[in-house]
Amino acid sequence: MSIVTVQLGQCGNQIGFEVFDALFIDSHCPQRLSSKRENEAYQASCKERFFSEEENGVPIARAVLVDMEPKVINQTLSKAAQSGRWKYGQHSSFCQKQGSGNNWAYGYSVHGPRHEESIRNLIQKEVEKCDSLSGFFIIMSMAGGTGSGLGAFVTQNLQDQYSNSLKMNQIIWPYGTGEVIVQNYNSILTLSHLYRSSDALLVHENDAVHKICAKLMNIKQISFSDINQVLAHQLGSVFQPTYSAEGSFHYRRNPLGDLMENLVPHPEFKMLGVRNIPQMSENSLAYSTFTWAGLLKHLRQMLISNAKMEEGIDWQIRPPLPGLPSLSKMSLNKELHFNTSIANLLILRGKDVHSADLEGFKDPALYTSWLEPVNAFNVWRTQRAFSKYEKSAALVSNSQFLVKPLDMIVGKAWNMFASKAYVHQYTKFGIEEEDFLDSFALLEQVVASYCTL
Amino acid sequence: MVTVRRSALAQPCDGKLFPEPGEVLSYGSDLRQRRDLRSPRPLGELRSCARGIQRRRGFLSALSGQRCSMTQSVIVQVGQCGNQIGCCFWDLALREHAAVNQAVLIDMEEGVVNEILQGPLRDVFDSKQLITDISGSGNNWAVGHKVFGSRYQEEILEKLRKSAEHCDCLQCFFVIHSMGGGTGSGLGTYLLKVLEDEFPEVYRFVTSVYPSGEDDVITSPYNSILAMKELNEHADCVLPIDNQSLFDIISKIDLVVNSGKLGTTIKPKSLVTSSAGTFKKWQEKPFDAMNNIVANLLLSLTSSARFEGSLNMDLNEISMNLVPFPQLHYLVSSLTPLYTLADVNVPPRRLDQMFSDAFSKDHQLIRADPKHSLYLACALMVRGNVQISDLRRNIERLKPSLRFVSWNQEGWKTSLCSVPPVGHSHSLLALANNTCVKPTFVELRERFLRLYKKKAHLHHYLQIEGMEESCFTEAESSLSALIREYNQLDATKSRPVEDLPRLSVAV
Numbered sequence: 026m027s028i029v030t031v032q033l034g035q036c037g038n039q040i041g042f043e044v045f046d047a048l049f050i051d052s053h054c055p056q057r058l059s060s061k062r063e064n065e066a067y068q069a070s071c072k073e074r075f076f077s078e079e080e081n082g083v084p085i086a087r088a089v090l091v092d093m094e095p096k097v098i099n100q101t102l103s104k105a106a107q108s109g110r111w112k113y114g115q116h117s118s119f120c121q122k123q124g125s126g127n128n129w130a131y132g133y134s135v136h137g138p139r140h141e142e143s144i145r146n147l148i149q150k151e152v153e154k155c156d157s158l159s160g161f162f163i164i165m166s167m168a169g170g171t172g173s174g175l176g177a178f179v180t181q182n183l184q185d186q187y188s189n190s191l192k193m194n195q196i197i198w199p200y201g202t203g204e205v206i207v208q209n210y211n212s213i214l215t216l217s218h219l220y221r222s223s224d225a226l227l228v229h230e231n232d233a234v235h236k237i238c239a240k241l242m243n244i245k246q247i248s249f250s251d252i253n254q255v256l257a258h259q260l261g262s263v264f265q266p267t268y269s270a271e272g273s274f275h276y277r278r279n280p281l282g283d284l285m286e287n288l289v290p291h292p293e294f295k296m297l298g299v300r301n302i303p304q305m306s307e308n309s310l311a312y313s314t315f316t317w318a319g320l321l322k323h324l325r326q327m328l329i330s331n332a333k334m335e336e337g338i339d340w341q342i343r344p345p346l347p348g349l350p351s352l353s354k355m356s357l358n359k360e361l362h363f364n365t366s367i368a369n370l371l372i373l374r375g376k377d378v379h380s381a382d383l384e385g386f387k388d389p390a391l392y393t394s395w396l397e398p399v400n401a402f403n404v405w406r407t408q409r410a411f412s413k414y415e416k417s418a419a420l421v422s423n424s425q426f427l428v429k430p431l432d433m434i435v436g437k438a439w440n441m442f443a444s445k446a447y448v449h450q451y452t453k454f455g456i457e458e459e460d461f462l463d464s465f466a467l468l469e470q471v472v473a474s475y476c477t478l
Numbered sequence: 479m480v481t482v483r484r485s486a487l488a489q490p491c492d493g494k495l496f497p498e499p500g501e502v503l504s505y506g507s508d509l510r511q512r513r514d515l516r517s518p519r520p521l522g523e524l525r526s527c528a529r530g531i532q533r534r535r536g537f538l539s540a541l542s543g544q545r546c547s548m549t550q551s552v553i554v555q556v557g558q559c560g561n562q563i564g565c566c567f568w569d570l571a572l573r574e575h576a577a578v579n580q581a582v583l584i585d586m587e588e589g590v591v592n593e594i595l596q597g598p599l600r601d602v603f604d605s606k607q608l609i610t611d612i613s614g615s616g617n618n619w620a621v622g623h624k625v626f627g628s629r630y631q632e633e634i635l636e637k638l639r640k641s642a643e644h645c646d647c648l649q650c651f652f653v654i655h656s657m658g659g660g661t662g663s664g665l666g667t668y669l670l671k672v673l674e675d676e677f678p679e680v681y682r683f684v685t686s687v688y689p690s691g692e693d694d695v696i697t698s699p700y701n702s703i704l705a706m707k708e709l710n711e712h713a714d715c716v717l718p719i720d721n722q723s724l725f726d727i728i729s730k731i732d733l734v735v736n737s738g739k740l741g742t743t744i745k746p747k748s749l750v751t752s753s754a755g756t757f758k759k760w761q762e763k764p765f766d767a768m769n770n771i772v773a774n775l776l777l778s779l780t781s782s783a784r785f786e787g788s789l790n791m792d793l794n795e796i797s798m799n800l801v802p803f804p805q806l807h808y809l810v811s812s813l814t815p816l817y818t819l820a821d822v823n824v825p826p827r828r829l830d831q832m833f834s835d836a837f838s839k840d841h842q843l844i845r846a847d848p849k850h851s852l853y854l855a856c857a858l859m860v861r862g863n864v865q866i867s868d869l870r871r872n873i874e875r876l877k878p879s880l881r882f883v884s885w886n887q888e889g890w891k892t893s894l895c896s897v898p899p900v901g902h903s904h905s906l907l908a909l910a911n912n913t914c915v916k917p918t919f920v921e922l923r924e925r926f927l928r929l930y931k932k933k934a935h936l937h938h939y940l941q942i943e944g945m946e947e948s949c950f951t952e953a954e955s956s957l958s959a960l961i962r963e964y965n966q967l968d969a970t971k972s973r974p975v976e977d978l979p980r981l982s983v984a985v
Binding site: 035039094100123125126128206238245246247249436437439447 | 649789798802804854855865873884886887888891894977980982
């Protein structure tokens with residue numbers, strides 16, 4: 026089954042390019058560990074999901090590019106075409122001239138309705154190219170105007186148009202210290218709307234990825250290109266094909282469906298995060314060897330201490346002892362900064378993948394009480410290695426990891442809203458104070474729900 | 479004098495990137511039609527008015543890789559000051575990359591326009607679009623606003639409409655004028671209202687040169703106050719400038735240039751005061767150098783809209799992020815660097831120094847003290863080889879020394895444009911919405927009151943039809959209200975920042 030990707034705004038389009046590139050390059054990486062047959066099946070599966078075939082053999086990304094100003098799309102289209110590896114469809118992009126001015130209201134209330142039909146047609150065309158549709162992957166930022174506002178509108182539209190298909194939104198959480206002054210307003214409006222119309226929100230925080238670039242990749246002058254490539258690597262390790270059952274040569278057919286089934290048991294808890302190990306510069310990689318035990322030990326601690334990378338992990342944080350009544354468990358967890366999970370999906374790729382010991386992830390103490398670990402924890406294994414990593418593990422989790430950042434954004438937006446600053450910029454385009462209040466109420470509810478796990 | 483010109487921000491939308499050899503793109507009314515073969519719908523005609531192939535080629539070679547047509551702005555240059563700055567702008571814009579477009583020149587005094595028409599920019603303007611009135615405004619806002627406003631409204635509007643029609647997507651009007659005189663101040667602000675009525679969806683950015691204390695125009699306080707009311711009500715964003723600051727910047731550069739330090743040579747083109755390649759002695763034509771600084775400001779303001787970058791910032795984003803309340807739209811600007819050293823033995827200016835300089839008073843285009851006042855919002859528009867980590871590092875470094883209003887503690891808006899200005903490897907424009915503009919307005923009000931109490935020169939204004947004393951009192955109230963808003967914000971400066979109680983929800 027195929028995934029149709031919708032790239033929205035500058036951020037969405039810049040990231041989208043890196044994602045397709047990472048997927049393509051990985052699927053054509055020379056493989057020593059897997060058999061030829063395995064590798065060919067992997068390539069075919071990746072292609073089915075993300076690329077359609079062109080006459081002269083150059084794969085075309087299953088993507089729709091949308092932006093309200095032309096510069097980024099033009100750049101993205103030429104970068105892909107120049108690479109010679111793959112490209113975007115000739116008529117897969119839609120752009121306007123003026124941008125959304127970082128105004129969520131403009132993206133949602135003006136651009137949305139105005140361009141609804143054109144965008145819908147583009148998506149329809151892409152969907153028709155798929156033999157069978159797994160769902161939509163929508164890449165957008167929260168801080169700007171197009172990705173956030175138009176992204177929310179398009180997602181809502183997809184919910185109406187394709188009610189049987191799944192939608193996963195890849196959201197970029199902005200840096201804590203401003204990229205955009207009104208980013209907190211744009212964020213809360215985006216999140217509250219997506220919470221109603223999307224099936225899952227896969228969140229990447231700029232601050233976290235930035236740290237990975239600085240500490241793990243050792244990049245001195247970090248550019249958005251660097252950040253986007255790390256992000257694409259993480260997404261690739263999640264979305265590339267995996268076996269559907271132990272030892273089978275058949276790859277999973279419904280990536281989005283499988284992800285949702287494993288990770289979103291309840292609609293009130295939709296926020297997913299990705300942790301990936303190992304992650305390092307190519308130079309360092311040549312000199313490193315890994316064991317599954319080591320990788321998984323770090324990954325588990327990253328999960329429970331809410332660390333985003335394998336450096337600087339707080340090893341003091343431990344899961345609480347079993348047998349405690351749930352209320353005191355909650356307050357103890359809070360004190361310990363212990364990150365409780367609802368569900369976890371571990372994706373292992375590479376050498377000796379079947380020898381990995383996963384008991385650490387099956388500990389009930391990691392999870393909230395209303396799901397048995399056997400339901401809350403799942404693992405996918407694939408012999409075929411990912412990118413240049415002989416062994417790699419990705420952990421997609423639905424946990425409390427976003428509570429603090431979400432709480433902060435809501436708090437800052439609330440403080441700004443109380444003074445009514447910038448509100449006139451939104452009411453100008455039909456987003457009223459009640460809409461803000463609705464968003465605040467919904468998100469406070471989400472924060473509270475996650476807090477009481 | 480009013481000049482209306484569509485800016486160099488337009489780029490052609492082509493199926494191909496370069497014209498065929500021998501293809502002539504003509505000027506004015508003969509427009510060539512092209513279709514964009516890649517977009518789902520035909521994007522529209524190629525609208526470009528270049529005189530001669532030469533300019534066209536230069537423009538296009540800078541455009542390789544650019545295809546889709548983008549937004550345009552129209553520059554409205556009013557009065558002597560406005561037109562001189564405007565012409566510097568075009569000079570520099572051409573240097574950066576631009577095509578020359580249709581222009582409308584409206585002149586109240588023949589002298590200045592004639593000089594322009596004979597100078598190097600003569601190819602740029604179409605003399606058919608000239609509106610001239612010989613007598614000038616006599617440094618009287620009322621003449622500029624009431625008399626010339628109504629007399630020339632239709633004509634100016636006609637030219638504006640024509641210019642706008644030739645734009646694929648008109649985003650912004652840039653009005654350049656001075657506050658202290660008659661035409662720029664009076665007619666310039668009259669046009670703001672006209673633009674608002676006629677093109678309500680197009681932004682109005684105003685670059686206003688404020689009079690200094692030693693201004694030789696006695697009535698400049700009257701003109702300025704009357705103009706301020708219009709700016710309060712009809713401008714989206716105002717960038718106040720004063721001549722003294724520009725003069726100080728020139729003096730600083732001069733000091734470095736003439737300091738005689740061994741091995742220190744300045745790249746002439748990199749001077750923020752220089753015009754198209756020539757290193758003019760600023761003593762001969764001081765205003766040229768000063769005007770170039772303002773022109774550079776406008777170029778940097780529009781750079782992210784014209785060139786690609788990893789974090790774009792369009793003009794509509796400036797207004798969105800920097801104007802938290804409609805009336806508080808006065809932005810203090812600072813530009814760095816002022817020059818680039820050509821000597822390779824001197825280590826290149828550290829990037830971080832550039833950020834520090836942007837927050838130093840030496841680089842501001844208006845005298846004010848933002849560091850000791852309250853920031854409502856701040857934008858950093860970076861050009862050149864600068865990445866996001868450089869930006870973040872410097873924000874973290876500078877933040878502690880700046881005070882932001884309680885509801886906007888992280889009030890930074892940033893952009894990264896890949897293309898630096900000519901002669902530089904990187905540059906930075908900082909725009910601050912800061913209560914430090916208040917003293918400028920307070921001073922203006924005081925000078926006005928001193929004059930008004932004595933009713934000095936008032937009759938020159940009152941004798942104009944439509945002018946009454948209430949115009950003055952209303953203008954003064956408008957300014958006082960603005961000052962009060964800044965005062966209220968300043969009062970919060972010393973209060974501790976507290977989080978407000980949040981909505982409580984049932985779990």
